Amino acid sequence: MKRVIRRKKITYEMMMSYGFFIVLTAAFLFSFHPDRSFSDAENRVLRTFPQFHIESFIDRRFQEQFTEYKSDQFFMRDSWIHMKSRLDIMLGKKRLNGVYLGKGDQLFEDFAPSVSGENLASVINHFADTYPQLDIMFLLAPNPISIWQERLPMSAPVRDQKTYIEELHGLLNETVKWVDAYSVLEQHKEEDIYYHSDHHWTSLGAYYAFHAYADVAGIEVKEEDWKCLLVSDTFHGTLTGKSGYTGRSSDELYVYVPTDTSLQYIVQYIDEQEKSTSVYKTENLNKHDQYSVFLNGNHPLIEIDTTSSVDKHLLVIKDSYANSMIPFLLPYYNRITVVDPRYYNEDLSLLIKENGITDVLFLYNANTLFQDTSLSMMINE
């Protein structure tokens, strides 16, 4: 018996010592694989080998950069991260890096309001008072955390977004026409109105919201006006990136095109000095963030001139939810100006005055709106 234990002990010791040493050496040798410069999963530039200077060693910049370099370039970095998220889920975690993992692998961005409804309402009311001649509409899209709350993990401690939205609605002036996106999205909540791995609504969600908008704006839309095309089924959205969890097979991405092809338009990205004859930038479907297929992502200022016979000029003040809804608006305005307050630094009143704006649409999703301070800064300037 003693001999057996002794033999087992020796085997064990050899295994531990050599095993550990082999793993260390293997990892050390693997560290010589060619460096990656960019991580799609994390959407950032990875650290490459830092330059050594005695000064950078003394102020510890070299050490910090070298430490980052070693972990950024670690062999199969993404797989290790994936392994950890799997482990966390196995042990019962339902929230990774602030992203909730709901039923059916639905990912939810947390609703963390930091700007009060009163604050937002006063800003928008002020805007409406300043421009009584304009037709102002407000479309606030709820997020899946509210519409799809049954799919949240059990007893997830989330704030009730609906009360925030209703409070804001109650505080707005009569002159601001409210587009009730909440009800229409709730009616269609069994359909794929949001992506599973991204924090945006799908084109379908935007399509329904557009119907609600059309009712308020007095636009008549027929079912056969639009047709829907599948353009990608390999979309892994921002929430996959943020949580590090890639459990679900990818999302499908659709775009809508009008059936009447007679409408012509030109899209101008003012700051970038670029023009395009499409609101869809199909090259972006090859990128990691495929949602940027809509209007080529976010821009401070976009102008769209159309051949529409309706002599109206719409100003859209918006966040990224608008990008997939704006295509629906093209036939009903002969000019649309799109401003994203988070990037726009010019004088808004001048823009309104000089361009002969007739209609204004505020188009936000609740997560962004209740965290956004750039809107009030732009309007109060």
Place this chain on the structure above:
Amino acid sequence: MALNSIVFIFTFLPILLLLHRLIPSHFRTSLLIGASLLFYAWGEPIYIFLILLSMAYTYLICTWLDDPDLTQRQRKNLCIQAIAVHVFLLVYLKYYGFILDSFKEIFQLHISYRVLPQPLGISFYCFMVISYIADVYTHKIEAEKDKKVFCLYVLFFPKMIMGPIERFADMKKQILHPDVSIASFSCGVERFISGLAKKVILADSFGLLWTEISAIEITELSVLTAWIGALAYTLQIYFDFSGYSDMAIGIGKMLGITLSENFHYPYIAQSIRDFWRRWHISLSSWFRDYVYIPLGGSHTGIKKHIRNILIVWGLTGIWHGANWNFIAWGLYFGILLLAEKYIFYRYMKKCHPLWRQCLTFLAVMFGWVLFACDSLSQALSYIQIMLGFGSRAFSDVYSAWLIQTNILFFIIGLVCMTPIVKQVIEKFRDHIRYGEYAVGALYLLLFLVSIACIISSTYQSFLYTQF
């Protein structure tokens, strides 16, 4: 560089281990000194000169202390001078800001000052050097003549940043006769991996939980949430610190040097006294040998004993950090120890051991709340909530959520703080057929999972420009 960083594990360690085995054995001490210098310079490229200066000074003073021509008085002066230098170093680098802030508050003064950054491991370093000086002074040891042995004692990198606080007599034997057998190496690997896993799998998870809970306004907490937070911190600090000690001991063993044990399952202690024999052993024995016993210990009558206990525990508290809540934390234990000795002793003997364990654990947990909060007043209001005074509710959706998503972590944590896991693994390894392979594979798996945790902690996804 931390012992649980990628740079250490996958660059520094493999190169060092390889060199350590390849070079002739009489160069090993020099290699370890060089490695230790590089290790410390990596974290403190400037303060390393301070450490070197202090080291040379200590070496000279202590050699002088052993000079037979000195009178007793001269020796005493020398010793006091050397200790004072290190106490001053510690006070200046660690408590300067705290002392001035306290003065400002008490005397309503306006002083502006600049605080120097605190060097890594300065508290551990100073205590170790003081123990050496005191031991030479009291003739427990002779001043070391061999500069290399002395250097390695002072600088040996695994213990440099978070202890254990080694005594010279123990470490000298290890340095002169390192155990470079396979058995020692494999034992080191075992310790290192379990320490790493404790730190990055358990401690960091509990740490995240505590960070989340402590960020909430205290008045918003429900009773249950407050308890979950306190338990999370209690487990975090144990797995963090004992994990780090395990890593240090493990690396020491791989290099043939056995460091002293620092933790011995403190959360199964049967009394506060027992707890402090199991928690941060090298610190409590330091205070015992160099403060408590010189003050007269417990053999000087009740009044002096109470004084001694309060001094020792006030100092223990402030050693942990420059803030009033650390002092309160230390004194809390001092008072508990006195109460245990003079009041509760009789009742405790009658209690079932399990009850004693639970009560001790609770007392320690309340202690950690004092320790963890940013200020004393905050800690007291947190404890108030835990006791149900002024809380909004006993439980809420949030506490249900926390329990639901963390219950397994807590169970694992509570099991891992007892000796059960180790005993089961050893039984399995030695008595089950192929058990040794299974246990080896288990350690490999733990190591891989730990790597995943380390890599994952550096994960930072940048949202797209559109959100």
